Amino acid sequence: MLKARTAVASRPSARRWLAAAAGLAVAVSGAFHTxxxxxxxxxxxxxxxxxxxxxxxxxxxxxxxFLIDEQNKKGGVLGKKLEAxxxxxxxxxxxxxxxxxxxxxxxxxxxxxxxxxxxSRKSVLPVFKELNSILFYPVQYEGEESERNVFYTGAAPNQxxxxxxxxxxxxxxxxxxxxxxAGTDYVYPRTTNKILEAYLKSKGVKDEDIMINxxxxxxxxxxxxxxxxxxxxxxxxxxxxxxxxxxxxxxxFYKELGNQxxxxxxxxxxxxxxxxxxxxxxxxxxxxxxxxAWNYFESIKNPANAEFIKKWQAxxxxxxxxTNDPMEAHVIGFNMWVKAVEKVKSTDPDKVIDALPxxxxxxxTGGTSKMLPNHHITKPVFVGEIKADGQFDVVWKxxxxxxxxxxxxxxxxxxxxxxxxxxxxxxxxxKVTKKCGGQGS
Amino acid sequence: xRSVYDHIMALVVAVGLIVGAVTGAHAGAYEDxxxxxxxxxxxxxxDSIEALTASxxxxxxxxxxxxQDQRLMYSAExxxxxxxxxxDKLTDAETGEAVASPPADIDNVxxxxxxxxxxxxxxxxxxxxxxxxxxxxxxxxxxxxxRDASALPALDKALAAETDARVKKALGEARAAILLTxxxxxxxxxxxxxxxxxxRGDQDALALLDGIPGDAPxxxxxxxxxxxxxxxxxxxxxxxxxxxxxxxSLGSVLLLAAIGLAITFGVMGVINMAHGEMVMLGxxxxxxxxxxxxxxxxxxxxxxxxxxxxxxxxVAGAVGVAIERSIIRFLYGRPLETLLATWGLSLILQQAxxxxxxxxxxxxxxxSWMSGAFDFGGITITYNRLWIIxxxxxxxxxxxxxxxxxxxxxxMRAVTQNRSMAAAMGIRTARIDALTFGLGSGIAGIAGVxxxxxxxxxPNLGQGYIIDSFMVxxxxxxxxxxxxxxxxxxxxxxxxxxxxYAGAVLGKxxxxxxxxxxxxxxxxxxxxxxxxxxxA
Numbered sequence: 001m002l003k004a005r006t007a008v009a010s011r012p013s014a015r016r017w018l019a020a021a022a023g024l025a026v027a028v029s030g031a032f033h034t035x036x037x038x039x040x041x042x043x044x045x046x047x048x049x050x051x052x053x054x055x056x057x058x059x060x061x062x063x064x065x066f067l068i069d070e071q072n073k074k075g076g077v078l079g080k081k082l083e084a085x086x087x088x089x090x091x092x093x094x095x096x097x098x099x100x101x102x103x104x105x106x107x108x109x110x111x112x113x114x115x116x117x118x119x120s121r122k123s124v125l126p127v128f129k130e131l132n133s134i135l136f137y138p139v140q141y142e143g144e145e146s147e148r149n150v151f152y153t154g155a156a157p158n159q160x161x162x163x164x165x166x167x168x169x170x171x172x173x174x175x176x177x178x179x180x181x182a183g184t185d186y187v188y189p190r191t192t193n194k195i196l197e198a199y200l201k202s203k204g205v206k207d208e209d210i211m212i213n214x215x216x217x218x219x220x221x222x223x224x225x226x227x228x229x230x231x232x233x234x235x236x237x238x239x240x241x242x243x244x245x246x247x248x249x250x251x252x253f254y255k256e257l258g259n260q261x262x263x264x265x266x267x268x269x270x271x272x273x274x275x276x277x278x279x280x281x282x283x284x285x286x287x288x289x290x291x292x293a294w295n296y297f298e299s300i301k302n303p304a305n306a307e308f309i310k311k312w313q314a315x316x317x318x319x320x321x322x323t324n325d326p327m328e329a330h331v332i333g334f335n336m337w338v339k340a341v342e343k344v345k346s347t348d349p350d351k352v353i354d355a356l357p358x359x360x361x362x363x364x365t366g367g368t369s370k371m372l373p374n375h376h377i378t379k380p381v382f383v384g385e386i387k388a389d390g391q392f393d394v395v396w397k398x399x400x401x402x403x404x405x406x407x408x409x410x411x412x413x414x415x416x417x418x419x420x421x422x423x424x425x426x427x428x429x430x431k432v433t434k435k436c437g438g439q440g441s
Numbered sequence: 442x443r444s445v446y447d448h449i450m451a452l453v454v455a456v457g458l459i460v461g462a463v464t465g466a467h468a469g470a471y472e473d474x475x476x477x478x479x480x481x482x483x484x485x486x487x488d489s490i491e492a493l494t495a496s497x498x499x500x501x502x503x504x505x506x507x508x509q510d511q512r513l514m515y516s517a518e519x520x521x522x523x524x525x526x527x528x529d530k531l532t533d534a535e536t537g538e539a540v541a542s543p544p545a546d547i548d549n550v551x552x553x554x555x556x557x558x559x560x561x562x563x564x565x566x567x568x569x570x571x572x573x574x575x576x577x578x579x580x581x582x583x584x585x586x587x588r589d590a591s592a593l594p595a596l597d598k599a600l601a602a603e604t605d606a607r608v609k610k611a612l613g614e615a616r617a618a619i620l621l622t623x624x625x626x627x628x629x630x631x632x633x634x635x636x637x638x639x640x641r642g643d644q645d646a647l648a649l650l651d652g653i654p655g656d657a658p659x660x661x662x663x664x665x666x667x668x669x670x671x672x673x674x675x676x677x678x679x680x681x682x683x684x685x686x687x688x689x690s691l692g693s694v695l696l697l698a699a700i701g702l703a704i705t706f707g708v709m710g711v712i713n714m715a716h717g718e719m720v721m722l723g724x725x726x727x728x729x730x731x732x733x734x735x736x737x738x739x740x741x742x743x744x745x746x747x748x749x750x751x752x753x754x755x756v757a758g759a760v761g762v763a764i765e766r767s768i769i770r771f772l773y774g775r776p777l778e779t780l781l782a783t784w785g786l787s788l789i790l791q792q793a794x795x796x797x798x799x800x801x802x803x804x805x806x807x808x809s810w811m812s813g814a815f816d817f818g819g820i821t822i823t824y825n826r827l828w829i830i831x832x833x834x835x836x837x838x839x840x841x842x843x844x845x846x847x848x849x850x851x852x853m854r855a856v857t858q859n860r861s862m863a864a865a866m867g868i869r870t871a872r873i874d875a876l877t878f879g880l881g882s883g884i885a886g887i888a889g890v891x892x893x894x895x896x897x898x899x900p901n902l903g904q905g906y907i908i909d910s911f912m913v914x915x916x917x918x919x920x921x922x923x924x925x926x927x928x929x930x931x932x933x934x935x936x937x938x939x940x941x942y943a944g945a946v947l948g949k950x951x952x953x954x955x956x957x958x959x960x961x962x963x964x965x966x967x968x969x970x971x972x973x974x975x976x977a
Contacts, residue, residue, distance in 0.1 A: 173555070286812075
């Protein structure tokens with residue numbers, strides 16, 4: 001190995017390449033650390049700009065830049081301008097932890113907005129605990145977690161999965177009796193499906209009426225599974241698919257559904273990871289009527305939403321740029337952070353963490369979301385049907401806002417747990433043993 | 442479009458008269474039914490659809506058609522329902538008069554899946570006697586699905602008048618399905634219906650037979666049990682056929698992705714980690730071609746893939762030649778460094794595409810001849826998979842022919858078998874190296890055109906195929922195109938027969954373990970090259 005390395009370095013052409021590559025690397029990293037003004041508050045943005053997750057996370061980076069730009073136009077926070085510090089963890093989970101450490105200790109950011117996958121969040125958790133900083137996490141996730149340093153602005157399972165299943169069981173949703181739980185093989189679908197399975201059984205659904213199926217990341221050959229779903233669905237009882245299939249695998253999945261002629265009126269698919277952004281890469285005409293459950297849809301008519309979309313499209317200089325649910329979560333989270341900082345007149349993490357519970361910020365669908373003591377927020381839940389133009393038509397919504405529940409009531413290990421960082425100062429308080437640290441981390 | 446509309450109107454009048462005569466419609470039922478559309482509630486809309494069908498009013502069909510096309514408008518304030526014509530003109534659904542100034546709060550009557558289902562059933566029973574056989578077939582199938590007992594009189598009438606054999610069969614099946622599920626039908630009717638259903642031999646038939654309650658009359662239960670075992674037998678056979686077909690289809694995709702690698706890795710011995718990115722470039726070429734066609738000449742859309750194939754070959758091939766000339770030619774005989782250099786190159790290409798086109802998926806449409814499916818016996822064959830199998834075989838044969846019969850092919854084989862001898866014979870080996878690498882890359886580009894039809898076009902497209910491609914080439918035998926063919930099809934079919942039992946994740950693991958064991962036993966793959974060439 002050593003021999004090979006010296007061989008590269010000693011060859012003139014190879015050395016030139018190395019130099020050029022190093023120069024490029026410096027130029028790229030330099031571009032993100034723009035000239036630093038004297039007195040600014042730094043905001044860290046920890047979203048993958050390359051690799052597998054870039055498809056989803058790049059938009060969130062743009063959203064944060066947009067929000068910071070808007071806030072600076074209003075005069076910044078505490079009389080100081082905000083300054084974005086963007087790093088690229090490149091869809092590489094250990095790199096997330098490294099970059100988080102870099103943001104907090106080297107760049108001294110006051111707060112970090114970032115992560116998408118649960119595994120990236122788990123990877124940065126120890127860093128945020130150790131260095132005592134704040135992370136806003138904007139994506140719907142499997143729950144079963146509440147940390148002092150993390151604020152979860154995406155949906156917990158009771159704010160997305162369970163209401164969606166309730167809708168399908170209702171008369172308007174088609175009185176579904178048979179369920180396919182299809183997901184990508186990793187922690188979010190596995191946990192969500194475990195919760196859903198327990199929930200369905202508590203509603204009297206029998207074992208033989210639930211089919212669970214997992215596929216690898218980026219699965220592209222859906223023929224067998226779609227045929228299985230078709231077979232499962234032709235047993236005479238109304239069937240629906242609950243899909244926790246992740247990102248890239250969705251396009252071939254929906255294409256196969258369309259081609260095999262499974263219409264939403266026969267077997268509706270309700271997805272928890274498919275939004276406006278994902279549909280932008282698809283011909284949606286064969287998919288009309290399939291469903292998605294979110295806390296926000298671009299098509300929701302509301303003055304706040306209309307203004308946000310207008311400004312966002314102007315900021316990105318793209319009149320077709322869509323908005324989606326995790327973007328709204330960042331909007332809410334960012335505004336909550338600004339309010340908390342202004343309330344305590346400081347960006348000191350301890351003060352801001354203590355100030356955040358109870359802070360309210362308007363969401364884009366006409367309500368006011370509130371940060372709860374368990375570091376989750378209240379959100380409305382919507383079920384939308386895919387329209388031919390790639391947008392969603394809201395067919396159902398919850399009455400009022402649903403408070404996020406960190407620990408689900410449907411799993412034996414977590415139903416006794418409670419998170420409360422205000423009075424109990426604990427993320428996993430066991431109500432039965434009256435002790436902090438019952439289960440989980 | 443106009444004439445179809447007229448047909449529907451005429452038909453609605455006819456059906457209206459029939460249904461009206463049967464149910465004895467009372468005046469005002471139509472008007473009462475319309476009121477339900479103004480409530481903006483899916484439940485009320487469904488009730489209204491059922492009431493409209495039952496009213497037998499000649500105007501009902503037009504309202505239902507409008508509802509399906511999202512042309513039915515309502516105003517909650519004035520409690521009025523309007524029909525919007527194709528030219529945006531509004532007419533009052535109740536009076537049929539044109540409306541000059543619509544109310545301010547006018548909106549679409551909204552649909553959801555439940556409403557769409559009820560609508561399909563209602564339109565199904567209304568269009569059973571449409572002029573076009575295809576519409577009648579759709580109607581019969583809609584009734585088969587809805588099993589709506591109230592459609593029985595209309596069904597009998599349509600059955601008596603039907604001349605088209607296919608439609609007649611569908612109507613008969615719809616009638617049998619209604620009889621089997623209806624608690625009022627006599628035992629004789631049910632026994633007669635069972636063979637009609639059993640003849641379908643599919644899952645729907647099995648579900649219908651399964652649905653017969655246990656306390657049915659003995660002759661019905663007996664006939665159902667016999668029919669059921671027959672249907673199950675034929676389903677088992679078709680299941681195996683289906684697995685084989687899916688395996689063939691997966692195998693063809695693997696072959697298409699691997700065939701370019703069989704040239705660059707198999708023939709030239711270059712471990713080309715950027716192979717997947719050549720596939721991706723081909724897919725993006727398809728996207729660009731489709732965008733240009735959409736912008737300038739939408740009529741050509743169905744030919745977009747035919748246009749994209751040579752362009753993708755040229756783009757990916759040119760990039761391949763450039764890579765060979767600028768990087769790989771310095772690294773021949775140093776496999777580790779080639780591996781690292783091409784891997785770095787693959788990252789650069791991915792990020793370049795991400796910067797140029799953005800990180801999100803691109804919408805590559807299916808031409809009409811590649812969408813949809815047809816039923817072949819008990820299996821569903823989708824057109825896109827069928828065409829990809831044909832296309833893969835065509836590419837394979839063309840490549841084989843090129844290597845065997847052209848001068849370039851001869852020179853390629855000569856250079857890879859014995860470089861110094863070929864050079865001594867006057868072949869410019871450097872030029873052949875570049876062309877061979879370009880050929881392999883170009884074929885990867887062509888694969889990208891096909892894969893854009895079934896996978897998502899994003900910068901990560903190639904990554905999903907690189908491992909599988911190497912697996913196929915190594916398993917089949919390095920340096921042998923036939924090995925690649927047999928390897929790809931074997932892996933595809935094995936995967937698809939494993940998947941129903943082991944699941945997609947375990948199936949994939951099992952295949953990998955199998956290949957590792959196989960390579961232990963036969964390190965040179967299934968079809969090993971013999972002779973001196975391999976020692977070089």
